[in-house]
Amino acid sequence: MIELRNITKTYESDEMKTPVLKGITFTIKDGDFVAIMGPSGSGKSTLMHILGALDSASTGQYLLDGKNISDFTEDQLSDIRREKIGFVFQAFNLLPRATVLRNVMLPLIYAETPVKEREKIAGRALLSTGMPEDRWNHHSNQISGGQMQRVAIARALVNNPSLILADEPTGNLDSKTGNIVLGTFQRLNKEEGRTIILITHELDVAEHADRILHLKDGLIVKDSLHHTKRIIKMNDYDAD
Amino acid sequence: MMLTDLLIETYSAVTMNKARSGLTMLGIVIGIASVIAMISIGQGAQQSISNSIQSIGSNLVIIVPGAQKPGQFSSGRGSAQSLKMGDADAIQKEISGVQAVSPESSKRYQVTAKGKNTNTTVVGAGAAYTTVHNLEIEEGNFFTDTQVKSQAKVAILGPTTRNDLFGAGASVVGQTVRINKINFKIIGVAKSKGGSGFANPDDQIYVPVSVQIHFLSGSEYLSSISVQAQSQDQLVPVQNGITALLMQRHNIKNPDLSDFTAVNQADIVAAASSVTGIFTLLLAAIASISLLVGGIGIMNMMLTTVTERTREIGLRKAIGATRSDISFQFLAEAILLTFTGGGIGVLLGIGIATVVSSAFGIPTTVAMSSILLAFGVSSGIGIVFGYYPAQRAAKLNPIEALRYE
Numbered sequence: 001m002i003e004l005r006n007i008t009k010t011y012e013s014d015e016m017k018t019p020v021l022k023g024i025t026f027t028i029k030d031g032d033f034v035a036i037m038g039p040s041g042s043g044k045s046t047l048m049h050i051l052g053a054l055d056s057a058s059t060g061q062y063l064l065d066g067k068n069i070s071d072f073t074e075d076q077l078s079d080i081r082r083e084k085i086g087f088v089f090q091a092f093n094l095l096p097r098a099t100v101l102r103n104v105m106l107p108l109i110y111a112e113t114p115v116k117e118r119e120k121i122a123g124r125a126l127l128s129t130g131m132p133e134d135r136w137n138h139h140s141n142q143i144s145g146g147q148m149q150r151v152a153i154a155r156a157l158v159n160n161p162s163l164i165l166a167d168e169p170t171g172n173l174d175s176k177t178g179n180i181v182l183g184t185f186q187r188l189n190k191e192e193g194r195t196i197i198l199i200t201h202e203l204d205v206a207e208h209a210d211r212i213l214h215l216k217d218g219l220i221v222k223d224s225l226h227h228t229k230r231i232i233k234m235n236d237y238d239a240d
Numbered sequence: 241m242m243l244t245d246l247l248i249e250t251y252s253a254v255t256m257n258k259a260r261s262g263l264t265m266l267g268i269v270i271g272i273a274s275v276i277a278m279i280s281i282g283q284g285a286q287q288s289i290s291n292s293i294q295s296i297g298s299n300l301v302i303i304v305p306g307a308q309k310p311g312q313f314s315s316g317r318g319s320a321q322s323l324k325m326g327d328a329d330a331i332q333k334e335i336s337g338v339q340a341v342s343p344e345s346s347k348r349y350q351v352t353a354k355g356k357n358t359n360t361t362v363v364g365a366g367a368a369y370t371t372v373h374n375l376e377i378e379e380g381n382f383f384t385d386t387q388v389k390s391q392a393k394v395a396i397l398g399p400t401t402r403n404d405l406f407g408a409g410a411s412v413v414g415q416t417v418r419i420n421k422i423n424f425k426i427i428g429v430a431k432s433k434g435g436s437g438f439a440n441p442d443d444q445i446y447v448p449v450s451v452q453i454h455f456l457s458g459s460e461y462l463s464s465i466s467v468q469a470q471s472q473d474q475l476v477p478v479q480n481g482i483t484a485l486l487m488q489r490h491n492i493k494n495p496d497l498s499d500f501t502a503v504n505q506a507d508i509v510a511a512a513s514s515v516t517g518i519f520t521l522l523l524a525a526i527a528s529i530s531l532l533v534g535g536i537g538i539m540n541m542m543l544t545t546v547t548e549r550t551r552e553i554g555l556r557k558a559i560g561a562t563r564s565d566i567s568f569q570f571l572a573e574a575i576l577l578t579f580t581g582g583g584i585g586v587l588l589g590i591g592i593a594t595v596v597s598s599a600f601g602i603p604t605t606v607a608m609s610s611i612l613l614a615f616g617v618s619s620g621i622g623i624v625f626g627y628y629p630a631q632r633a634a635k636l637n638p639i640e641a642l643r644y645e
Contacts, residue, residue, distance in 0.1 A: 078561065081557075087559065095555075106559060109241060110565060112241065159560070
């Protein structure tokens with residue numbers, strides 16, 4: 001459960017105040033698939049950083065699973081990220097010379113998961129993103145872009161987070177592989193009940209979520225439910 | 241983050257760019273190797289100097305004449321004629337704690353035997369000379385007290401002198417040697433003490449001190465008196481007793497004007513050690529500079545690594561790494577480099593020390609303490625020079641780090 005109450009964020013530099021978020025309030029229930037959409041400069045990156053516990057709001061409250069994390073210290077925020085949030089980035093951010101499996105196991109290092117269990121947990125995460133098993137020992141720079149993003153999704157899943165935060169996950173992919181990635185999110189949401197927040201500037205991408213929050217100039221201007229574009233066709237996973 | 245994970249992450253990061261890690265490590269390798277080699281050479285020199293001082297005898301007090309001062313001009317220490325046989329006898333009789341006294345009078349003469357001749361030092365000595373100076377006899381005997389008293393014209397050759405006059409390894413006991421036109425019967429050959437060049441203890445001839453005084457030099461003055469104390473503890477009391485006794489015998493009231501000097505062996509060893517100690521320290525200090533340069537190399541590489549891996553650091557932070565996780569990881573990388581470099585450096589240093597000692601004949605001692613010190617220092621360098629880059633990595637803002645191109 002995610003609850004934002006009147007969140008603001010103002011950047012200050014040399015007596016210049018730049019308000020980026022001007023009072024954001026919304027609630028996302030567990031198991032929701034929500035897109036946050038807006039043009040560049042609308043404050044969606046800043047909102048994502050706050051949602052992902054990478055940054056703190058200037059004012060307002062952010063309740064994640066009932067805990068107000070707005071005034072957490074840096075190390076406490078690290079704990080929140082480790083236990084509750086899985087990130088998927090536009091640029092994948094995989095360790096290039098490490099294998100697929102090792103990349104997925106990386107968060108388990110910081111969670112101090114027992115070594116014996118790691119491979120099993122990582123394997124389960126990779127399977128649920130549809131990553132073929134014969135690629136698990138490939139180096140992450142030897143696989144295709146679509147596969148890279150699925151490895152990144154598996155990495156986000158591996159700590160069993162309350163929230164998966166995807167920042168323009170299809171931005172570096174062509175539309176076909178982009179659709180496969182979006183399908184992966186839909187399936188994780190419908191079949192595993194994962195809570196997913198998708199940040200994008202493209203309506204076409206946003207429409208794959210069940211609910212869209214439109215952000216403009218630091219405010220939510222529209223909160224819409226709509227007819228979701230569905231792509232769940234399992235056969236597509238091995239298409240690329 | 242568990243220790244095993246830290247080690248695995250560190251190892252894979254260091255081996256990621258083997259050439260760079262290797263070259264950076266080389267700085268530490270050279271630094272540690274030179275420190276180890278220099279200290280080994282220094283300590284070896286110290287050991288060999290103190291050995292050669294010990295070889296002149298043990299628990300010795302040596303009395304030499306003071307400077308001759310006619311008017312204002314000093315002719316240098318040892319030039320005065322102030323020690324006589326009577327002084328040696330008085331020391332033997334009146335000072336307690338004395339084991340043996342050897343009055344000595346040395347002078348160089350032309351020596352001939354069987355048509356060959358050489359110029360060497362002839363030491364007029366008491367019968368106690370062998371005990372006092374740890375002189376061992378290879379063949380025959382040293383002269384006795386009776387022979388000293390009866391002024392017997394007998395001689396003991398040093399091994400080098402024997403070789404010069406009769407050829408290497410020749411049996412010479414019973415033969416005659418002619419010193420300053422007086423015939424001496426050879427009754428023994430001394431064992432080699434090692435040494436070469438100037439003041440070589442092997443290139444000497446020993447004759448009774450009474451013979452030296454009455455037949456060779458014609459002077460009643462001694463060049464030194466060597467006194468052996470009964471034990472190490474007696475060294476200082478004996479030295480003080482001798483000083484007091486001789487000042488009384490020579491009618492000297494002011495110690496500053498005394499015409500002799502009594503030094504004990506412990507002081508000589510201490511003085512020599514302090515000189516070689518400074519020498520060792522100097523060598524180590526010079527070598528440390530290369531260690532410092534190596535450390536700066538580590539820091540330089542770590543800073544580059546942090547910059548190159550900014551995005552990775554951002555990612556690690558995003559997936560839950562704390563500041564200390566990141567900081568430890570980079571610190572561990574620096575320590576791994578310096579520690580491995582230190583290990584290789586120790587081996588290389590021991591190798592250099594061995595080569596130096598076998599090629600140049602300089603004895604070297606590789607002390608365990610210097611090896612431990614090297615490991616300690618190299619890890620310390622890792623911590624000191626890795627700390628700043630590690631802090632820089634830990635303080636990176638994850639948002640900016642993830643955006644870094």
